[in-house]
Amino acid sequence: MDGESRPSFVLAGAKPHYNPDRPGQVEHIFLDLNLDLQQQQCWGTCQIRLNPIVPGLAQLTLDAVNQQIKGVWINDQAQAYSYTGEQLEITLSHPPTPGQAITIKIDYHLDHPERGLYFVLPDEHYPQKPTQAWTQGEDEDSRFWFPCFDYPGQLATSEIRVRVPQPFMAISNGELRGVEDQGDHKIYHWYQPQVHPTYLMTLAVGEFTELQDSWQGKPVTYYVTPGREADGKRTMGKTPQMIEFFSQKYGYAYPYPKYAQVCVDDFIFGGMENTSTTLLTDRCLLDERAALDNRNSESLVAHELCHQWFGDLVVIKHWSHAWIKEGMASYSEIMWTEQEYGADEAAYYRLGEIRNYLHEDGSRYRRPIVTHVYREAIELYDRHLYEKGACVYHMIRAELGEELFWKAIQTFVQANAHKTVETIDLLRAIETSTGRNLLPLFDQYVFRGGHPEYKVAYKWDSKSKLAVLTVTQTQASKEGTSPLDRNLFDLSIPLGFGFVADSGEVTSQTLSVRIHEPEQSFYIPLSQKPQFISFDVGNHTLKTVTLEYPLPELKAQLKQDADPLSRINAAKALAKKGGLEAVIALAQGLETDPFWGVRVEIAKQLGTIKLDQALHGLALGLQDSDARVRRACVEAITSFKSTEAYQLIKTIAIHGDASYLVEAAALRGIGEIAAAKPGDKPKPKKVFKILETALEERSGWNEVVRAGVIGGLGALKELPEAVDLVLDYTQLGIPQPLHLAAIRTLGTLGKSQTPELLERILNRLQHLSTESFFLTQIATITALSQMDNPQALSLLRTMAEQCLDGRVKRAADEGVTKVQKAIGNGQALKTVQDDLTDLKRQNQKLLSRLEQLEAQTKANHDSDPRTPESENTPNDPP
Ligand SMILES: [Zn+2]
Numbered sequence: 001m002d003g004e005s006r007p008s009f010v011l012a013g014a015k016p017h018y019n020p021d022r023p024g025q026v027e028h029i030f031l032d033l034n035l036d037l038q039q040q041q042c043w044g045t046c047q048i049r050l051n052p053i054v055p056g057l058a059q060l061t062l063d064a065v066n067q068q069i070k071g072v073w074i075n076d077q078a079q080a081y082s083y084t085g086e087q088l089e090i091t092l093s094h095p096p097t098p099g100q101a102i103t104i105k106i107d108y109h110l111d112h113p114e115r116g117l118y119f120v121l122p123d124e125h126y127p128q129k130p131t132q133a134w135t136q137g138e139d140e141d142s143r144f145w146f147p148c149f150d151y152p153g154q155l156a157t158s159e160i161r162v163r164v165p166q167p168f169m170a171i172s173n174g175e176l177r178g179v180e181d182q183g184d185h186k187i188y189h190w191y192q193p194q195v196h197p198t199y200l201m202t203l204a205v206g207e208f209t210e211l212q213d214s215w216q217g218k219p220v221t222y223y224v225t226p227g228r229e230a231d232g233k234r235t236m237g238k239t240p241q242m243i244e245f246f247s248q249k250y251g252y253a254y255p256y257p258k259y260a261q262v263c264v265d266d267f268i269f270g271g272m273e274n275t276s277t278t279l280l281t282d283r284c285l286l287d288e289r290a291a292l293d294n295r296n297s298e299s300l301v302a303h304e305l306c307h308q309w310f311g312d313l314v315v316i317k318h319w320s321h322a323w324i325k326e327g328m329a330s331y332s333e334i335m336w337t338e339q340e341y342g343a344d345e346a347a348y349y350r351l352g353e354i355r356n357y358l359h360e361d362g363s364r365y366r367r368p369i370v371t372h373v374y375r376e377a378i379e380l381y382d383r384h385l386y387e388k389g390a391c392v393y394h395m396i397r398a399e400l401g402e403e404l405f406w407k408a409i410q411t412f413v414q415a416n417a418h419k420t421v422e423t424i425d426l427l428r429a430i431e432t433s434t435g436r437n438l439l440p441l442f443d444q445y446v447f448r449g450g451h452p453e454y455k456v457a458y459k460w461d462s463k464s465k466l467a468v469l470t471v472t473q474t475q476a477s478k479e480g481t482s483p484l485d486r487n488l489f490d491l492s493i494p495l496g497f498g499f500v501a502d503s504g505e506v507t508s509q510t511l512s513v514r515i516h517e518p519e520q521s522f523y524i525p526l527s528q529k530p531q532f533i534s535f536d537v538g539n540h541t542l543k544t545v546t547l548e549y550p551l552p553e554l555k556a557q558l559k560q561d562a563d564p565l566s567r568i569n570a571a572k573a574l575a576k577k578g579g580l581e582a583v584i585a586l587a588q589g590l591e592t593d594p595f596w597g598v599r600v601e602i603a604k605q606l607g608t609i610k611l612d613q614a615l616h617g618l619a620l621g622l623q624d625s626d627a628r629v630r631r632a633c634v635e636a637i638t639s640f641k642s643t644e645a646y647q648l649i650k651t652i653a654i655h656g657d658a659s660y661l662v663e664a665a666a667l668r669g670i671g672e673i674a675a676a677k678p679g680d681k682p683k684p685k686k687v688f689k690i691l692e693t694a695l696e697e698r699s700g701w702n703e704v705v706r707a708g709v710i711g712g713l714g715a716l717k718e719l720p721e722a723v724d725l726v727l728d729y730t731q732l733g734i735p736q737p738l739h740l741a742a743i744r745t746l747g748t749l750g751k752s753q754t755p756e757l758l759e760r761i762l763n764r765l766q767h768l769s770t771e772s773f774f775l776t777q778i779a780t781i782t783a784l785s786q787m788d789n790p791q792a793l794s795l796l797r798t799m800a801e802q803c804l805d806g807r808v809k810r811a812a813d814e815g816v817t818k819v820q821k822a823i824g825n826g827q828a829l830k831t832v833q834d835d836l837t838d839l840k841r842q843n844q845k846l847l848s849r850l851e852q853l854e855a856q857t858k859a860n861h862d863s864d865p866r867t868p869e870s871e872n873t874p875n876d877p878p
Contacts, residue, residue, distance in 0.1 A: 006362075006365060006366055007364065007365050007814070007817055008365060009365040009366070009367035009371075009374075009379075010367075010373055010374070011375055011379075011810070011813055013375050014373050014374050014375045015373065015375075016372050016373050017318075017319070017320070017372050017373075017374065017377065018318075018372070019151050019153045019317065019318055020061075020149075020151065022053060022153070022154070023050075023052065023053060023054050023057055023060055024050040024051050024052040024053050024054070024057070024098075025050070025051045025053065025154070026048055026049070026050055026149055026154045026155075026156040027049045027050065027051055027101060027156055027157070028047075028048070028049040028156055028157045028158065028159070029046070029047070029048050029049075029146075029148065029156050029157075029158045029159070029198070029201070030046070030047040030048075030049075030158070030159040030160075030161075031044065031045075031046050031047075031146055031158075031159070031160045031161070031162070031201075032044045032045050032047070032161045032162075033160070033161070033162045033163070033203075034162070034163045035133060035162060035163065035164050035165075035170075035205060036165070037119060037121070037131050037132075037133055037164075037165065037168065037205065038121070038131075040111070040112045040113075040119040040121075041109070041110065041111055041112075042109070042110040042113065042117060042133075042145065043108065043109040043110065044107075044108070045105055045106060045107050045108070046105070046106045046108060046146045046147050046148070047103055047104065047105045047106075048062075048103070048104045048106075048147075048148070048149075048156075049101050049102070049103050049104075049156075050101060050102055050103075050104060051098075051099065051100075051101045052096045052097070052098045052099075052100070052101075052102065053098055054098065055095070055097075055098050056095045057092060057095050057096055058091065058092055058095060059089060059090065059091055059092065060089070060090045060092065060104070061087050061088070061089050061090075062087065062088045062090070062104075062106075062147045062148060062149060063086070063087060063088075063140075063143035063147070063148060063149065063150035064083070064086075064087065064088045064106075064108070064143055064146075064147035064148075065085065065086050065115075065116075065143050065144045066085060066110075066113065066114065066144065067108045067109070067110055067144075067147065068108060068109040068110070068111065069081065069083045069088060069106065069107070069108050069147075070107035070108060070109060071106070071107040072088070072090050072104070072105070072106050072107075073104070073105040073106075074090070074092065074093070074096075074102050074103065074104055074105075075102055075103055076105075077093060077094075079091065079092060079093055080093070088106070088147050090104065106147045108146070108147060110145060113144055113145055114144070114804060115136075115141045115144040115804065115805075116135060116136065116137065116141040116142060116143070116144025116145035117133060117134075117135050117144065117145035117203070118133065118134055118135070118136065118266070118268075119132070119133050120132040120133070120134075120206075120264070120265045120266050125732035125733040126732075126733065126736075129265060129266075130206055130207060130225050130265055131168070131206065131207070132204070132205060132206035132264055132265055133203070133204070133205040133206070134202075134203070134204045134205070134206075134262070134264045134267070134279055135201070135202050135203050135204070135274075135279075136267075136268060136269065136272055136279075137198060137199035137200065137201060137202065137272075137274070138199045138200075138272060139199060139319055139376075139377040139378050139381075140199070140376075140377060141199075142198040142199055142201060143198075146201075148198045149198070150198050150199070151197075151198075151318075152197040152198075152199060152315055152316055152317060152318065152319070152420065153197075153317050153318065153420055154197060154198070155195035155196060155197055155315060155418065155419075155420065156195055156196070157191075157192055157193055157194065157195055157196075158173060158174070158191075158192045158196065158201050159174075159189075159190065159191045159192065160172045160173070160188075160189075160190045160201070160203060161187060161188070161189045161190075162187065162188055162190075162203060162205070163182070163185050163186070163187045164185065164186060164187075164188065164205050165184060165185055166184050166185060166186060167207055168186075168205050168206055168207060169186070169188065169205070169206070169207070169208060169210075170186075170188035170190075170203060170204070170205045171188075171190075171203075171204045171205075171208075171223060171260055171262050171277060172188070172190035172192075172201075172202060172203050172204070172277060173190060173192035173196070173200070173201060173202060173274060173275045173276050173277050174190055174191045174192030174193060174194075174256065174257055174258075174275070174276055174277075175190070175191055175192075175193070175257040175258060176188065176189070176190055177189040177190065177191045192256075192275060192276065193257065194255060194256065194275075194313075194418060195418050196275040196312055196315065197315055200273070200274050200275040200311075200312055201274070201275075202272070202274035202275075202277050202279065204223070204262040204264055204277070204279055206225070206264065206265075207225065207226065208223040208224060208225060208226075208262065209223070209224055209225070209226050209228075209229055209232075210222075210223055211223075211224070211229060211232050211233060211236075213237070213239065213240055214240065215239075215240040215243040215244060215254065215259070216244075216253075216254075218254070218256075218257065218258055218259070219257075219258040219259075219260075220239050220240050220243065220258070220259050220260075221258065221259070221260045221261070222236045222239075222260075222261050222263075223260065223261065223262040223263060224263050224282070224285065225263070225265070225282065228263070228282070228285050231285040231286055231287055232263065232285060234285075234286055234287075234288070234291055235284060235285050235286050235291075235297045235298075235301070236261050236280075236301055238298065238301065238340075239259065239261065239301060239305065242301065242302055242305050242336060243259060243305065245335075245336065245339055246305060246306055246308075246309060246332065249335065249406065249409070250309045250310075250409060250410060250413045251406070251409070251410030251413060251414060252309060252313070252410070252413045252414060252417060254308065255308075255313055255417070256275065256276035256308065256312075257276065258276055259276055259278075259305070259308070260276065260277045260278070261277075261278045261279075261280055261301070261304070262277065262278070262279050262280065263280050263281070263282040263284070263285055264279055264280070264281070264282060265282055266736075266773070266775075267279060267280070267281035267282070267283075268774040268775070269281070270284065270300050271284070271300050271301075271303065271304040272304070273304045273305075273307030273308065273311055273312060273329075275308070275312045276308070276312075278304040278305070278307075280300065280301075280304065283702055283737070284296070284297040284300050284301075285297070286701075287701045289658070289659070289660060289700075289701060290660055290701045290702070290704070292627055292658060292659050293626075293627040293628050293631070293659050293661055293662075294661075295337075298336075298340075299333040299336070299337070299349075302332050302333050302335075302336040303329045303330065303332060303333055304329070305332075306328060306329045306332030307325060307329050309413055310324065310325040310328040310329060310332075310413075311325035311326075311329065313413065313417050313418065314412070314413055314416045314417060314419065314421055315419070315420045315421070316420065316421060316422070317420035317421060317422050318372065318422065319372075319377035319380055320370055320371060320372040320380070321370060321421065321422045321423050322377075322380055322381070322385055323369045323370065323384075323385050323388075323389035323392070323423075323446070324389075324421060324423065324426060326381070326385045326386045326389055327369075327385065327386065327388070327389020327390050327392055327393050328389070328390075328393055329386075330353060330386040330387055330389060330390035331389075331390040331393040331394060333349065333353075333390075334346050334349050334350050334353070334390060334394070337349045344564045344595045344597065345597070347539070347563065347564050347565050348564055348565070348595070348597035348598075350390070350391070350394060351539075351565055351568065351597075353386075353387040353390050353391065354387070354391060354542060356383050356386075356387045357383045357384065357387040357388040357391065357542075358451075358544065359383070360382060360383035360384065361383075361384070361388075361449070361450070361451070364382075364383075364814070366449035366450055367384055367449050368446065368447050368448050368449050369384050369385065369388060369389060369392070369445070369446045369447075370423055370446055370447055375806065375809075375810070376806030376809075376810075377806075378805075378806040378807050378810075379806060379807075379810050381807075384449075388445070388542065391445075391542040392441075392442075392445050392446060392542070394540060394542075395441060395445065395540060395541065395542060396408070396430070396438060396441070397540075398538065398540035398541075399436070399438065399441060400430070400434055400436060404433070404434040404436070407433045407434060408429055408430040408433045408434050409429075410433075411429045411430075411432060411433035412425070412426055412429035412430075415429055415432075416429075423442070423446065427439060427442060440490070444489055444490070444491075445542065448484070450475065450487060451475075451489070451542050451543055451544070452473055452475060452489040452491065452515075452541070452543045452544075453473065453474045453475040453543065453544045453545075454471055454472065454473060454474070454515075454535070454543055454544070454545045454546070455471070455472040455474050455545075455546045455548065456469060456470070456471050456472075456535045456545060456546070456547055456548065456549075457469070457470045457472075457548040457549075458470075458533050458547075458548070458549045458550070458553065459550070460529050460530075461523075462529065464525075465525060465526060465527070465528070465529075466523045466524060466525055466526070467497060467522075467523075467524040467526055467530060467533065468521060468522070468523055468524075469495065469521065469522045469524070469533070469535075470519065470520070470521045470522075471493075471515055471519070471520050471521075471522070471535075472518065472519045473488055473489060473515070473517075473518050473519070474546075475487055476488045476518040483516065486518070488516065488517070488518065489515070489516070490514070490515075490516035491514070491515055491516070491541060492512045492513070492514050492515075493512065493513055493514075493515050493535070493536050493541060494510050494511070494512045494536060494537040494538070495510065495511055495512070495513060495522070495524070495533070495534070495535060495536075495537070496508050496509070496510045496533070496534035496537040497509045497510075497524075497526060497530035497532075497533055497534075498530055498531055498532040498533070498534065498556070498557070498560055498561060499528065499530055499531060500531045500532075500556065500560055506560050506562070508534070509526070509530075510537055511524065530553075531552075531553070531556040531560065532549075532553050532554075532556040532557035532560060532561060532570075533549060533553060533557070534557070534561055534563065534566050535547065535566075535569075537563070537566075538563060539563060539565040539566060539569075545569060546573070547569055547570065547572075547573040548573070549573065551574070551577060551581060551582065554570045554573050554574045554577070554582075554585075555570075555574070555581075555582075555585045557569075557570035558570040558571055558574060558585060558586075558589050559585075559589070564595050564597055564598050567589075567593065567598050568597075568598055568601040571586060571589065571598070571601055571602050571605045572601075572605060574586055574605070575605035575606070575608050575609055578609055578611075580611070580613060582609070583606070583609055583611050583613045583614050583617065584613065586602050586605055586606050586609075586614070586617065587606065587613065587614070587616070587617030587620070589602045590602045590603055590606065590617055590618070590620070590621050590629075591617075591620060591621075596624075596626040596628055596629050597628075599621070599624065599626070599629045599632075600628055600629055600632040601632075603618060603621050603629060603632035603633045603635075603636045604632055604635075604636055606618050606636055607635065607636025607637070607639045607640070608639075610640065615637065615640055615642075615644060615645065615648075618633045618636050618637050618648075619633075619637070619648050621633035622634070622637075622648065622649075622652070627657070627658060627659035627661065627662055630657065630659065630662045631659065631661050631662045631665050634649050634652065634662060634665040634666050634669055635665050635669065637649055637669070638665075638668075638669035638672050638673060641672070641673050641676040642673075643681045643682070645669075645673055646670060646673045646674070646681070646682050649666045649669045649670060649673075650666075650670055650682075650690075652666035653666040653667045653669070653670045653690060653694070654690060656698075660700065660701055660704040660705050661704060663698075663705050663708065664704050664705050664707060664708025664709075664711075665708060666708075667691065667694055667705065667708040667709045667711070667712050668708045668709075668711035668712045668715075669712070670682070670687050670690065670691070670712055671687060671691060671709075671711065671712025671713060671714070671715040671716050672712065672715040673687075674686075674687035674688075674715070674716060675715040675716050675717070675718070676715075684716050684718070684719055685719070687712070687716065688713070688716055688719055688721060688722055691709050691712050691713055691716075691722075692725065694706070694709045695709045695710075695713075695725070695729075699735070702737045703735050703737040703738040703741065704737075706738050706741075707737060707738060707741035710726060710729060710738065710741045710742050710745050711741070711745060713725055713726050713745070714726065714745035714748040714749055715748070717748065717749045717753060717757075720757060722749075723749055723753075723757050723760065723761065724760075726742050726745050726746065726749060727742075727746075727760060727761070727764055729741075729742035730742045730743050730746065730764055730768065736775070739776075740775055740776065740779040743765075743768060743776065743779040743780055743782075743783055744779045744782045744783050745783070746761050746764065746765055746783040747782060747783035747784065747785065747786030747787060748786060749761055750762065750765070750783065750786070750787045750789075750792070751786055751787050751788055751822075752788065758789065762789075762791050762792065762795075765780060765783060765784060765792070765795060766791075766795055768780045769784075769795050769798065769799050774805055774807075774808065777799065777803055777805070777808045778807070778808060778811060780799070781796065781799060781808065781811045781812050781815050782811075784796050784799075784815055784819070785811075785814070785815030785818045785819060786818075787819060787822070788819065788822035788823055789819075789823065790823065792819050793816060793819045793820065793823065796812045796815040796816045796819060797812075797816055799812040800812035800813045800816060
């Protein structure tokens with residue numbers, strides 16, 4: 001997609017965001033709470049010790065959403081206050097003295113909180129569900145469970161004392177000061193001795209087994225629901241080695257009194273790095289079979305642990321700089337992969353991150369990594385922030401070299417421990433420790449969107465013994481005067497020339513060239529003709545590249561280049577050339593490449609060439625010892641959509657594989673093949689029977705296999721019985737991962753569907769769109785966004801307006817754009833609709849503003865005879 005047609009990151013209603021003014025420094029937060037899990041109630045006091053900065057302070061504004069405020073005291077003196085439902089304004093009876101800390105005490109009550117603090121309970125549909133309560137503060141949701149100055153610029157120590165009914169236990173930040181037994185209740189008292197922001201304060205309550213481990217005498221604990229102990233150890237057991245690894249790499253020993261990981265039910269993220277107490281989704285817990293080819297959970301553990309340094313120890317001052325922590329946490333997944341599994345695995349992991357970013361950039365939007373213009377901060381938590389951020393860290397490493405990179409990172413961590421940072425602080429730490437000014441790199445990759453897209457042509461001039469490379473920056477625009485206007489990148493790129501001796505020994509010669517023009521040719525004298533050419537040796541630069549080399553050079557590169565990413569690029573270029581010779585080279589690579597990641601990519605490429613020899617090569621790949629390669633082969637074979645392809649994967653679909661994922665791919669695959677060949681073998685009805693049986697018999701870890709079956713049924717959308725079966729699985733009571741998979745599949749089923757079946761699908765989606773659970777909402781939006789009819793559009797609009805979660809709102813808005821495009825609405829109509837949406841939003845804002853004012857007037861009458869000086873605070877909408 002080109003720049004003009006790419007949707008904008010900035011949606012209607014977005015505006016610049018800044019931290020508020022700081023009336024004083026928060027020193028300590030103490031929550032003294034009671035929890036009633038069955039009734040979903042929480043009540044108690046919040047005490048904030050604040051050191052005033054401003055002389056003559058008359059008013060304090062705290063964030064507190066949908067709480068019942070019972071009273072406010074300062075240093076035990078009752079204070080007048082007003083409450084808007086979003087903010088608590090305290091009118092101070094005496095102006096405090098700057099430098100002399102005051103204690104603000106707020107008595108409050110939460111009744112069925114809708115965010116911040118979440119209650120999980122069994123119900124008629126899911127009677128086996130555990131009873132739990134857990135919190136999620138990031139980004140601005142702590143204000144839903146306690147009154148606070150809720151932005152990351154304020155760091156304070158904290159303390160949570162909580163009374164919970166037996167037999168539940170409560171886990172929170174820092175060290176356990178004591179547990180008090182009160183008969184049918186227990187009081188847990190946790191104390192966090194190092195400063196941190198409000199969004200990292202946490203509480204997790206439930207029935208857990210505590211698994212104990214340690215690192216250098218500090219407790220390392222894993223909390224799982226009883227019965228999942230082995231899975232817990234299997235999934236989180238490497239934590240002490242990781243703590244050691246990151247302590248070394250970041251040049252700062254793990255700073256907190258303990259490190260706990262709590263696996264909770266229905267978690268709305270993969271994990272959350274609350275200070276010293278990470279919460280993880282229990283979906284990450286691996287059984288033995290899942291551990292075979294699932295590294296995601298290990299990466300998740302590394303990611304959240306890395307945040308204990310990047311995010312918790314060194315805190316971002318404002319969300320716009322969140323890439324500093326999320327980029328590094330994503331990069332820590334690569335670092336840990338390198339440490340544990342080697343350089344090839346790390347490079348391939350990085351390629352996965354690059355592709356995630358490229359996909360978002362190509363299909364969703366392009367934005368600068370650092371921006372403060374958005375509707376809600378949570379919108380920033382995307383592939384630019386995580387994956388592109390990780391790639392930027394990697395480029396800094398490549399630019400500085402191994403030694404200086406770690407010196408710079410360690411300087412940054414040591415200089416900013418227990419402080420807040422912005423992007424400039426990273427640049428300064430690099431400059432202080434290495435003398436290097438990396439602003440040019442940041443300017444190109446952090447402060448503006450995009451990346452270079454290179455096309456590289458090569459030929460050998462045998463007469464003059466010159467290697468001739470022509471490099472084009474295909475992303476550059478023809479208009480504009482400055483390189484920035486023209487979207488040109490100015491980078492130094494290493495070129496490598498590989499020579500293969502008769503003995504088979506490979507040597508190489510490398511030089512760097514500056515690439516800064518739309519098109520440049522390089523004439524490089526060499527003593528002899530190289531066998532292959534590596535553009536961007538090591539592939540450290542975030543880019544795309546299309547190789548236009550002759551066939552022999554590509555074949556030699558696929559076989560001989562030491563860098564797996566270069567071999568993958570060669571495989572791609574070979575597949576693009578097509579033809580029998582390329583297929584033979586690829587099939588050979590699939591059999592012999594030493595690295596599974598390259599074999600996976602070769603399998604994918606073979607799937608793009610519809611020649612019998614490609615299918616035969618893939619058939620051999622089904623015997624690969626690595627499950628990830630077998631899965632790639634099943635998927636590539638599926639794309640042939642032939643009777644022979646069906647025969648190849650049918651056996652796996654019926655008899656299974658050691659890996660859940662391979663089995664799931666085969667079950668999905670037979671559905672897709674049957675759907676593509678209606679008149680041929682296999683008959684869709686026959687495949688439907690196989691899938692129906694599998695759905696009855698193959699439950700198991702996180703429902704991965706049955707989700708594959710649902711995917712296969714999704715392809716058979718012309719069979720009413722397939723549609724009905726998927727609809728059955730969207731009902732409550734179906735295990736959650738399967739329930740969600742079935743909902744998502746309604747999208748495939750509903751696209752270009754007959755009116756009668758479509759009506760059934762839409763009715764179901766309409767019902768699902770009113771569910772309040774985050775994961776159900778996202779699955780419903782995923783389904784609706786794939787459809788092409790006006791009713792899906794209107795359901796998405798309603799969800800965009802009514803759902804509370806910023807991520808849900810954004811997904812629904814983006815879905816609207818997709819469906820509009822699918823329907824083929826005219827631009828004029830879209831504009832009218834957008835205007836209408838804007839008007840509706842403004843109207844809603846005005847209404848809620850009016851309600852606030854009315855409530856405020858009432859509250860003022862109740863508690864405060866004086867009118868507040870100003871109702872405008874920096875957080876108010878204009
Ligand atoms: Zn993260």
